[in-house]
Amino acid sequence: xxxxxxxxxxxxxxxxxxxxxxxxxxxxxxxxxxxxxxxxxxxxxxxxxxxxxxxxxxxxxxxxxxxxxxxxxxxxxxxxxxxxxxxxxxxxxxxxxxxxxxxxxxxxxxxxxxxxxxxxxxxxxxxxxxxxxxxxxxxxxxxxxxxxxxxxxxxxxxxxxxxxxxxxxxxxxxxxxxxxxxxxx
Numbered sequence: 001x002x003x004x005x006x007x008x009x010x011x012x013x014x015x016x017x018x019x020x021x022x023x024x025x026x027x028x029x030x031x032x033x034x035x036x037x038x039x040x041x042x043x044x045x046x047x048x049x050x051x052x053x054x055x056x057x058x059x060x061x062x063x064x065x066x067x068x069x070x071x072x073x074x075x076x077x078x079x080x081x082x083x084x085x086x087x088x089x090x091x092x093x094x095x096x097x098x099x100x101x102x103x104x105x106x107x108x109x110x111x112x113x114x115x116x117x118x119x120x121x122x123x124x125x126x127x128x129x130x131x132x133x134x135x136x137x138x139x140x141x142x143x144x145x146x147x148x149x150x151x152x153x154x155x156x157x158x159x160x161x162x163x164x165x166x167x168x169x170x171x172x173x174x175x176x177x178x179x180x181x182x183x184x185x
Contacts, residue, residue, distance in 0.1 A: 035059060035124065042093045043122040044152040047071065048137075050115040054162045058152050060090045068158045077161035089155045096151050097123050102144065103130040109138035119145040121152075 035041055040062035047055040055071040064087035069080045097103050102121050116137025123130045134145035153159050 035061070038126050039124060040126065041122075041124050042090060042097060042152075043124075044148065045120040045122075046117050046149055047120075048115070048117040048135075052115065053117060055117075056158075056162060058156055058158055060086055060093055060152075060156060062087065062090050062094075064090065066156055068156070068161050070161065074163075075161060076163050081158070081161050083156075086156065093151060093155055094123060097121060097148075100144075100147070102134070102148050103132050105132055106134055106138075106141050106144065109135055109141060111139035113137040113139075116142075117145070117149075119148045121148050 035043075041059050043057065043059040045057045049055070051072060052074070054074040056075055057069040057071065058066070059069075060066045064085050066083040066086045066089070067080060068077065068082075070077050103123055112135075114137065116135060118133050118135045118137075120131065120133040134141045134148060136142050136145040153162065
């Protein structure tokens with residue numbers, strides 16, 4: 001009888017050793033989407049900058065689950081970051097998006113600056129999905145784009161995964177102002 005548990009342990013180790021290979025093969029074939037149909041979540045997708053600055057996604061679910069996905073090499077994290085226990089963060093961001101009008105379609109871009117980031121914000125309440133994109137390169141949208149990004153990044157604490165130097169975040173999002181141009185005389 002003492003031999004039986006020993007044999008079972010050996011087979012268990014074989015199964016455990018093989019499991020990661022099976023899991024990796026399945027992930028490569030069909031990665032699971034972060035949000036399932038009918039989920040309640042708020043999301044931010046920052047992209048653009050002519051691929052010269054961090055591009056990333058942040059999703060916060062009403063269950064308290066949060067996912068940060070870096071989309072290029074300019075982020076300090078190279079792999080997705082997941083957190084739990086962020087239900088209050090979801091509530092604060094969802095309230096901000098509704099009260100600020102961030103989910104309303106922006107007006108047409110004025111005075112476009114090329115190579116600037118775009119912040120696309122999304123809110124899903126089951127089948128009801130609202131989405132709007134705001135460009136930091138448009139004089140009339142820049143402030144809203146910065147505000148949306150600041151709310152998501154500061155509330156989730158993901159600035160370290162975007163750039164480990166806090167001065168970067170301050171320089172490019174907190175204090176950056178749209179350059180003013182003077183008319184030629």
